[in-house]
Amino acid sequence: MLALEKVTVRYGGVTALDGVSLAIERGRILGLIGPNGAGKTTLVNATTGLAPLAGGSVILDGRRVDGLPPHRIARAGIARTYQNIRLFGALDVRGNLAAGAFARRARLHADEVRSLLERAGIPHVDPGAQASSLPYGDQRRLEIARALAASPGVVMLDEPAAGMNPAETHRLVETIRAIAAAGIAVLLIEHDMTLVRAACDSVVVLNFGEAIAHGTPAEIARDPVVVEAYLGTGAEALA
Amino acid sequence: MNALADFYAKHSQLLNQIGINAMLALSLSVSLRAGQLALAQAAFMGIAAYVSAILALTYKWPLPAAILAAVIASTVVAALLAFPVRRLRGVFLAIATIGFGEIVRVVANNLSLTGGAEGMSGIPADVTTPVIYAALAAVALALVALSRTKFALAVTLTREDEHAARGVGVDVGAVRTLSLALGGAIAGLAGALYAHSAFFITPGDFGFARMEEILVWCVIGGVTSPVGAVLGATLLSVLPELIRFLADYREITDGVILLAVVLFAPGGLGSLWRRGAVRVRV
Numbered sequence: 001m002l003a004l005e006k007v008t009v010r011y012g013g014v015t016a017l018d019g020v021s022l023a024i025e026r027g028r029i030l031g032l033i034g035p036n037g038a039g040k041t042t043l044v045n046a047t048t049g050l051a052p053l054a055g056g057s058v059i060l061d062g063r064r065v066d067g068l069p070p071h072r073i074a075r076a077g078i079a080r081t082y083q084n085i086r087l088f089g090a091l092d093v094r095g096n097l098a099a100g101a102f103a104r105r106a107r108l109h110a111d112e113v114r115s116l117l118e119r120a121g122i123p124h125v126d127p128g129a130q131a132s133s134l135p136y137g138d139q140r141r142l143e144i145a146r147a148l149a150a151s152p153g154v155v156m157l158d159e160p161a162a163g164m165n166p167a168e169t170h171r172l173v174e175t176i177r178a179i180a181a182a183g184i185a186v187l188l189i190e191h192d193m194t195l196v197r198a199a200c201d202s203v204v205v206l207n208f209g210e211a212i213a214h215g216t217p218a219e220i221a222r223d224p225v226v227v228e229a230y231l232g233t234g235a236e237a238l239a
Numbered sequence: 240m241n242a243l244a245d246f247y248a249k250h251s252q253l254l255n256q257i258g259i260n261a262m263l264a265l266s267l268s269v270s271l272r273a274g275q276l277a278l279a280q281a282a283f284m285g286i287a288a289y290v291s292a293i294l295a296l297t298y299k300w301p302l303p304a305a306i307l308a309a310v311i312a313s314t315v316v317a318a319l320l321a322f323p324v325r326r327l328r329g330v331f332l333a334i335a336t337i338g339f340g341e342i343v344r345v346v347a348n349n350l351s352l353t354g355g356a357e358g359m360s361g362i363p364a365d366v367t368t369p370v371i372y373a374a375l376a377a378v379a380l381a382l383v384a385l386s387r388t389k390f391a392l393a394v395t396l397t398r399e400d401e402h403a404a405r406g407v408g409v410d411v412g413a414v415r416t417l418s419l420a421l422g423g424a425i426a427g428l429a430g431a432l433y434a435h436s437a438f439f440i441t442p443g444d445f446g447f448a449r450m451e452e453i454l455v456w457c458v459i460g461g462v463t464s465p466v467g468a469v470l471g472a473t474l475l476s477v478l479p480e481l482i483r484f485l486a487d488y489r490e491i492t493d494g495v496i497l498l499a500v501v502l503f504a505p506g507g508l509g510s511l512w513r514r515g516a517v518r519v520r521v
Binding site for chain 2: 050100
């Protein structure tokens with residue numbers, strides 16, 4: 001479905017991503033974790049064409065998409081959400097969904113609004129409400145609905161649980177699982193390990209721009225390299 | 240009927256002005272709707288006015304052909320202008336496009352082809368009030384038709400957030416180029432009609448003062464409301480006639496009106512009947 005092969009991104013002298021490879025399959029959820037500054041968002045930006053690649057390739061359904069401008073990659077079927085919410089705040093909910101559907105061929109049908117909101121877990125939201133007037137959690141979910149409106153093959157969620165309480169995070173797991181169950185390849189960037197464990201089929205760990213581990217959530221949690229990246233060396237000495 | 244004919248005879252000049260000004264306001268509102276503060280409308284108007292006048296006067300082209308060629312010329316220039324300013328936004332775009340306008344004015348001021356600072360006179364002036372209003376109606380209809388297309392959605396998204404617009408598949412560069420070109424076409428049409436309803440044109444007709452005037456109409460009308468832009472242009476074209484006793488203070492009255500709108504209806508006249516979330520057609 002979507003494959004990143006030896007992707008390298010440099011910002012000036014800083015290597016933000018260093019030869020990272022990973023693959024996401026339809027119907028599966030791949031978690032992407034790592035400490036702050038590890039390159040998680042850079043990976044999404046590299047995939048969606050916002051950050052130019054210094055090396056490697058991005059392949060969607062057997063076709064190279066790296067080097068294409070962001071709007072072409074969006075139209076190829078890769079939708080995303082943002083770590084800092086980027087809704088069209090002045091537009092109403094319906095307008096934001098129509099915006100999401102811009103990437104695909106067919107325009108948004110009025111009947112779709114309800115089902116998109118349901119799939120994102122916000123069936124109670126008024127389609128005529130201004131996006132910026134929604135509560136924070138609903139805005140995050142509206143971003144997910146906007147991504148789904150594109151009828152994408154791949155959805156990249158950049159910290160969708162940020163700012164949510166445990167109960168909301170728990171409900172988010174169901175939402176994300178249902179998205180994958182509909183045959184979409186999901187990349188989930190997350191800090192919250194509870195969410196990652198509950199939602200993801202497999203996990204890639206980034207540290208200083210390198211993929212240092214890859215495995216099931218259970219394997220990752222036991223991996224000493226991962227523990228070291230998160231807690232630092234000499235953790236035992238402190239204990 | 241007589242009264243109407245009388246009114247028309249007395250005010251046809253003013254009616255022509257209103258029609259042309261409304262087109263100019265619409266032309267700028269096209270750019271502003273896409274969130275682009277591109278202030279070259281007076282230059283586009285001038286380019287078309289000169290092209291049409293030269294073709295009709297010097298080369299004896301029939302008026303419709305001259306006007307068509309003029310509109311094509313201003314459209315092409317506007318589309319080409321989009322390239323050098325493609326990375327500029329906000330006031331930087333405004334400054335660059337105002338600079339472009341000054342270049343056009345200075346060139347017209349110094350070419351012998353355009354008659355230099357004295358301008359051109361004796362231009363065939365066969366464009367009548369009905370022709371101007373037919374053109375205005377055509378422009379308005381075209382914009383209404385356009386508002387039902389996917390392009391209109393792309394324009395709205397580009398205005399609201401260029402970054403997020405790219406993320407949902409909008410080719411922001413194309414939107415900017417097309418909206419500048421469309422604005423150039425409308426301003427060009429207004430300019431060509433202006434040249435052929437006045438008898439003479441000078442470079443000063445298309446300078447910064449004109450551009451500022453067009454911007455004020457749009458601000459008063461509401462920058463993203465085409466209807467408001469037309470209202471603003473009409474209001475400020477008629478007002479000087481209604482308060483002729485204040486003629487010596489025209490700049491002051493215009494300034495007071497602008498100030499009042501900015502203070503009491505910051506969204507312009509257009510916002511008085513449209514509030515809340517921006518709606519898009521789905």
